[in-house]
Amino acid sequence: MTTRSVELLRVVHAHPGVTRADAARRLGIGTGAATELVSRLAQAHLLAEAPAAPSGARGRPTTVLVPHPDGPLVVAAEITHEGWRLDVVELGGATLTSVSGTHTDTSWPSVVATVNAATDALYKTYPGRLRAMGVSVPGTVSRTLRLDATNLGWHDVDLTELWPSTVFVAGNDASLAAAAESARGAATGARLALHLRIEGGLGGAAVDQGRLLIGASGYSGEFGHMPFGDPGISCPCGARGCWGTAVDGTALARHLGHPAPHDPVSYARRVIASAVASRHGVLVAESLAAADGGSVGGAESGEWQAVCTVAAALGRGIAGLVNGLDADLVTLGGVGVDLLAAAEAEIQAAYRAGLMAIRRDDPPPILPAALGADGPIAGAGEEAWSSLIPHLA
Amino acid sequence: MTTRSVELLRVVHAHPGVTRADAARRLGIGTGAATELVSRLAQAHLLAEAPAAPSGARGRPTTVLVPHPDGPLVVAAEITHEGWRLDVVELGGATLTSVSGTHTDTSWPSVVATVNAATDALYKTYPGRLRAMGVSVPGTVSRTLRLDATNLGWHDVDLTELWPSTVFVAGNDASLAAAAESARGAATGARLALHLRIEGGLGGAAVDQGRLLIGASGYSGEFGHMPFGDPGISCPCGARGCWGTAVDGTALARHLGHPAPHDPVSYARRVIASAVASRHGVLVAESLAAADGGSVGGAESGEWQAVCTVAAALGRGIAGLVNGLDADLVTLGGVGVDLLAAAEAEIQAAYRAGLMAIRRDDPPPILPAALGADGPIAGAGEEAWSSLIPHLA
DNA sequence: CTTCTTTTACTCGATGCTAGAGCTTATTCT
DNA sequence: AGAATAAGCTCTAGCATCGAGTAAAAGAAG
Numbered sequence: 001m002t003t004r005s006v007e008l009l010r011v012v013h014a015h016p017g018v019t020r021a022d023a024a025r026r027l028g029i030g031t032g033a034a035t036e037l038v039s040r041l042a043q044a045h046l047l048a049e050a051p052a053a054p055s056g057a058r059g060r061p062t063t064v065l066v067p068h069p070d071g072p073l074v075v076a077a078e079i080t081h082e083g084w085r086l087d088v089v090e091l092g093g094a095t096l097t098s099v100s101g102t103h104t105d106t107s108w109p110s111v112v113a114t115v116n117a118a119t120d121a122l123y124k125t126y127p128g129r130l131r132a133m134g135v136s137v138p139g140t141v142s143r144t145l146r147l148d149a150t151n152l153g154w155h156d157v158d159l160t161e162l163w164p165s166t167v168f169v170a171g172n173d174a175s176l177a178a179a180a181e182s183a184r185g186a187a188t189g190a191r192l193a194l195h196l197r198i199e200g201g202l203g204g205a206a207v208d209q210g211r212l213l214i215g216a217s218g219y220s221g222e223f224g225h226m227p228f229g230d231p232g233i234s235c236p237c238g239a240r241g242c243w244g245t246a247v248d249g250t251a252l253a254r255h256l257g258h259p260a261p262h263d264p265v266s267y268a269r270r271v272i273a274s275a276v277a278s279r280h281g282v283l284v285a286e287s288l289a290a291a292d293g294g295s296v297g298g299a300e301s302g303e304w305q306a307v308c309t310v311a312a313a314l315g316r317g318i319a320g321l322v323n324g325l326d327a328d329l330v331t332l333g334g335v336g337v338d339l340l341a342a343a344e345a346e347i348q349a350a351y352r353a354g355l356m357a358i359r360r361d362d363p364p365p366i367l368p369a370a371l372g373a374d375g376p377i378a379g380a381g382e383e384a385w386s387s388l389i390p391h392l393a
Numbered sequence: 394m395t396t397r398s399v400e401l402l403r404v405v406h407a408h409p410g411v412t413r414a415d416a417a418r419r420l421g422i423g424t425g426a427a428t429e430l431v432s433r434l435a436q437a438h439l440l441a442e443a444p445a446a447p448s449g450a451r452g453r454p455t456t457v458l459v460p461h462p463d464g465p466l467v468v469a470a471e472i473t474h475e476g477w478r479l480d481v482v483e484l485g486g487a488t489l490t491s492v493s494g495t496h497t498d499t500s501w502p503s504v505v506a507t508v509n510a511a512t513d514a515l516y517k518t519y520p521g522r523l524r525a526m527g528v529s530v531p532g533t534v535s536r537t538l539r540l541d542a543t544n545l546g547w548h549d550v551d552l553t554e555l556w557p558s559t560v561f562v563a564g565n566d567a568s569l570a571a572a573a574e575s576a577r578g579a580a581t582g583a584r585l586a587l588h589l590r591i592e593g594g595l596g597g598a599a600v601d602q603g604r605l606l607i608g609a610s611g612y613s614g615e616f617g618h619m620p621f622g623d624p625g626i627s628c629p630c631g632a633r634g635c636w637g638t639a640v641d642g643t644a645l646a647r648h649l650g651h652p653a654p655h656d657p658v659s660y661a662r663r664v665i666a667s668a669v670a671s672r673h674g675v676l677v678a679e680s681l682a683a684a685d686g687g688s689v690g691g692a693e694s695g696e697w698q699a700v701c702t703v704a705a706a707l708g709r710g711i712a713g714l715v716n717g718l719d720a721d722l723v724t725l726g727g728v729g730v731d732l733l734a735a736a737e738a739e740i741q742a743a744y745r746a747g748l749m750a751i752r753r754d755d756p757p758p759i760l761p762a763a764l765g766a767d768g769p770i771a772g773a774g775e776e777a778w779s780s781l782i783p784h785l786a
Numbered sequence: 787c788t789t790c791t792t793t794t795a796c797t798c799g800a801t802g803c804t805a806g807a808g809c810t811t812a813t814t815c816t
Numbered sequence: 817a818g819a820a821t822a823a824g825c826t827c828t829a830g831c832a833t834c835g836a837g838t839a840a841a842a843g844a845a846g
Contacts, residue, residue: 002803003396021823031824033804059822060812140751148751191609213601215719216584216757225716225749227621227709238750239712316620319632321717323618326608356618357631358533358541364609395832414794424795426833433832452793453841 004029008037009091009389012047012065014183016092019052019062038065045070046091046392067091073126074388075119076381077135077162078173079111081152086118088126089381093184097125108157115162131391132167134384135159136176136376138200143218145170150236151200167391169383174203174333175212175221176379177369181331182207183382185370190329194321195369196223197333198314199265202244204333206325212383224248228317246313249335255306268335275303276342311343312350319354322364333369340368397422401430402484402782405440405458407576409485412445412455431458438463439484439785460484466519467781468512469774470528470555471566472504474545479511481519482774486577490518501550508555524784525560527777528552529569529769531593536611538563543629544593560784562776567596567726568605568614569772570762574724575600576775578763583722587714588762589616590726591707592658595637597726599718605776617641621710639706642728648699661728668696669735704736705743712747715757726762733761 004027011023018026024034041047048071049063067090076087076095083102087095099118103111123130137159139149145159147170159170171179178187178195187193187207196204202224206213214220224244225237233254235242245251249264252271261267278301318330332340340347347366355363371378397420404416411419417427434440441464442456460483469480469488478493492511496504516523530552532542538552538561552563564572571580571588580586580600589597595617599606607613617637618630626647628635638644642657645664654660675694711723725733733740740759748756764771 004803019823030805032806032826035825036803054813056814057822058812058814058820060810060824062823192606192613208601208606213585213606213718216721217719219751220585220719221717222719222749223717226619226713227747228619228713237716238753239716239747320619320621323630323632324614324616324714325606326610326613326615328609354620354632356615358612360631397832412794417794423834425797425835428796429832447842449843450793451791451841451843453795453839455794 004033004037005041005392006390008041009046009392012067013091013093013385013389016094017064017066019064020049021062023065042068044392046072067094070129072131072388072392073129074132074134074381074384075122075130075163076377076384077115077133078377078380079115079135079137080173081106081138084111084115084118085377086115086122087377087381088122088130089385091385093378093381093385095381097122106152108154112161119163132165132384132388133163133169134176134380134382134387135162135168135170136173136380137170138173140219140222141170141172143214167384167388169380169387171212171214171218171380171383172203172205172221173197173376174199175205175214176377176383177333177371177375178205178207178221178331178379179212179382180371180375180379181333181369182210182212184378185375186331186367187329190327192325192327192329194318194325194327194330195333196318196330196336197369197375198248198268198335198339200248202247206327223317223321226317226320228320229313243313243317247310247317247339251310251313252306255309256302265335269338271303272307272335272338272342275307279304307339307343308346311339311346314339315347315350315352316354318347318366319351322351322359323354323356328364330364330366331369332366333372333375337368337372340366397426397430398434398785399783401434402439402785405460406484406486406778406782409487410457410459412457413442414455416458435461437785439465460487463522465524465781465785466522467525467527467774467777468515468523468556469770469777470508470526471770471773472508472528472530473566474499474531477504477508477511478770479508479515480770480774481515481523482778484778486771486774486778488774490515499545501547505554512556525558525777525781526556526562527569527773527775527780528555528561528563529566529773530563531566533612533615534563534565536607560777560781562773562780564605564607564611564773564776565596565598565614566590566769567592568598568607569770569776570726570764570768571598571600571614571724571772572605572775573764573768573772574726574762575603575605577771578768579724579760580722583720585718585720585722587711587718587720587723588726589711589723589729590762590768591641591661591728591732593641595640599720616710616714619710619713621713622706636706636710640703640710640732644703644706645699648702649695658728662731664696665700665728665731665735668700672697700732700736701739704732704739707732708740708743708745709747711740711759712744715744715752716747716749721757723757723759724762725759726765726768730761730765733759 007027011026045068048066048068050066052062052064074089076089078085085100088097089095137147139147141147146156147159174197177197181187181195182193193207204223205221225242227241228243229241229246231241233245234240235245249268250260252268253261369375400420404419438461441459441461443459445455445457467482469482471478476495480488481490482488530540532540534540539549540552567590570590574580574588575586586600597616598614618635620634621636622634622639624634626638627633628638642661643653646654
């Protein structure tokens with residue numbers, strides 16, 4: 001209803017369990033106004049007050065602001081190649097219920113029917129409380145909420161079929177993971193956070209002071225199609241030299257002379273794990289010196305080589321993005337986490353070499369995503385709450 | 394003071410000469426509230442009402458909202474390698490006075506002294522009315538308003554010396570030109586506008602729904618240091634393969650086997666003009682067919698070749714940025730305007746080839762900057778007004 | 787030329803938000 | 817137990833906003 005209510009709800013959502021006095025300070029209002037505001041929002045079943053844990057400090061104890069037990073909820077949905085998942089998320093980001101399933105039939109009408117049935121069941125569990133939905137999908141989402149996911153054969157399908165009501169947001173999985181990392185993950189507090197997610201390709205997004213950069217048509221964050229790669233390699237997107245073709249599972253396969261893997265994600269994980277294992281073998285062998293004359297297997301060191309090449313391509317591209325966008329933090333998701341764990345030194349070396357000299361003194365850190373596989377659905381919940389809050393009272 | 398006042402001032406600034414009724418509609422308030430608001434702002438010497446030109450439509454004629462004749466003003470400043478300029482800008486963006494000069498001494502203290510003297514003179518002309526300053530500089534500006542401009546030998550100098558008061562903003566020339574194009578130039582109304590400016594190097598910025606993306610440390614828009622170029626070429630920035638090294642005057646010189654030019658901007662303009670002229674010669678010669686057997690001079694066709702190579706590098710990089718950032722409009726400034734005029738077909742061909750297939754149906758247009766050389770100072774004025782408005786009343 | 791329609795401006799009271807001051811309450815420290 | 821501290825509560829004056837009703841100024845229609 002009023003600006004202050006919206007601001008207060010935002011503060012409580014961003015910092016669930018904030019004390020009332022602290023919230024008032026953040027809003028820059030007096031305690032009188034805070035009393036009024038909180039009691040109004042409590043009456044509207046949006047907030048509840050709970051006694052605070054003893055702080056140990058002096059002074060009259062304050063209460064903490066928590067979501068109302070009968071308050072509004074959002075449904076965060078994630079649709080992947082393999083299946084679907086729905087989380088019921090309350091103000092503050094906590095998940096109350098989670099249901100999931102795998103696709104029996106990946107045709108769009110079938111998926112819609114399955115998800116709608118699951119949503120109906122949740123409606124019955126939380127009567128009248130589900131007020132918005134956010135959905136993460138493995139493809140590009142236009143501003144008009146139409147989805148293209150080529151590998152699933154979905155072309156220009158209407159996402160609003162998933163949720164009849166008005167407050168509905170949808171986004172690409174990598175973009176939403178970026179939003180989640182920024183709101184509750186490793187990128188909390190960053191001014192310009194960059195999230196990169198390697199799965200079938202390379203996606204991601206930039207988050208500027210908490211605001212997800214959505215781009216003009218909703219297709220933002222296709223960093224995988226910036227030409228940081230080898231111009232000789234053509235990408236399924238139609239361009240050449242795309243960065244994505246240099247860092248995903250198909251890149252590893254190409255370096256190893258393998259055919260393009262059917263499932264690049266698990267292929268990449270396997271290769272990376274095997275490369276790390278064989279490298280340990282090499283190190284052990286080297287440390288054992290000439291104890292025995294046997295040479296290390298060629299395939300294994302080839303795998304390590306391929307991983308290093310990919311890691312260098314990743315680091316170099318990150319440097320380019322950091323130069324251009326002036327990020328202060330980079331988080332990696334998907335296979336990027338494995339790569340970072342396996343070959344951090346190689347990524348860092350290429351990253352630092354690609355940075356402008358003025359940034360080298362204090363290079364923005366590259367961190368693994370804190371939310372792991374839950375990033376996209378958490379981001380869906382965040383974005384749903386962000387759009388819902390202004391509609392509440 | 395109040396939210397509505399700020400909104401109204403913003404509307405009037407963005408659309409000077411808007412009618413009162415129209416402004417009320419944009420703010421979503423009734424005519425009663427508009428009367429109140431406007432009279433309050435008029436009393437505060439922020440707005441004035443003028444009779445509207447006869448619209449020809451029915452109804453009681455409304456008044457137009459214009460800046461108050463005694464209202465606040467901002468100083469827009471531009472400092473270049475060669476000199477300085479100060480514009481006094483009123484609400485709505487009109488320039489009342491412009492003074493400029495060339496550097497006699499490019500040491501920072503000397504420049505500060507010169508600019509301060511000019512500012513003092515303006516203070517006397519507009520007593521009590523100059524309330525903010527925005528300044529455009531040819532270098533990187535940190536969030537703490539410190540400037541690095543290597544070619545001028547300025548390192549970590551304090552920009553706030555230029556303006557003692559609180560409301561002071563500063564920015565890189567290319568970033569501010571981007572802001573200006575978005576506010577009043579060719580990119581008005583774009584959702585995500587990208588501005589690229591080729592001068593000594595390649596700079597620019599993205600503007601998301603009117604908001605200039607400033608980045609984490611203020612160094613955003615260094616797109617020239619994204620590795621779209623030849624990895625064999627090292628950039629003064631310390632990295633290799635920077636895009637900037639493939640599109641500026643030094644790139645042309647390299648392709649032509651010339652030494653690096655002292656002034657890459659005028660060198661580039663000369664080469665491009667000459668290439669265009671010689672190409673016309675070639676075309677004329679070709680159309681004259683075998684009228685005479687003399688061959689066209691090698692140097693000239695070499696120049697056209699070099700221009701084409703650079704144009705292709707520019708187009709390819711733009712495609713990468715559009716893919717990654719999802720821009721819906723690209724504007725070119727500086728030498729980019731000349732390149733676009735000379736070799737639009739070559740830029741467009743490389744651009745389209747580099748776009749993802751899903752964007753090729755409707756590629757975001759590439760346009761020359763509408764504000765020309767006034768872009769940076771206009772952007773300085775825009776940013777100064779943007780920060781000043783919330784402080785007014 | 788007169789009257790009607792359309793659009794906008796003005797007036798005035800009701801409402802509700804907000805800041806601020808002063809007071810009360812609950813806790814810890816000494 | 818009393819002082820110090822931090823926070824909540826209450827009340828009031830002020831002001832912004834909204835809505836409804838009325839007045840004004842122009843073009844259109846007869």
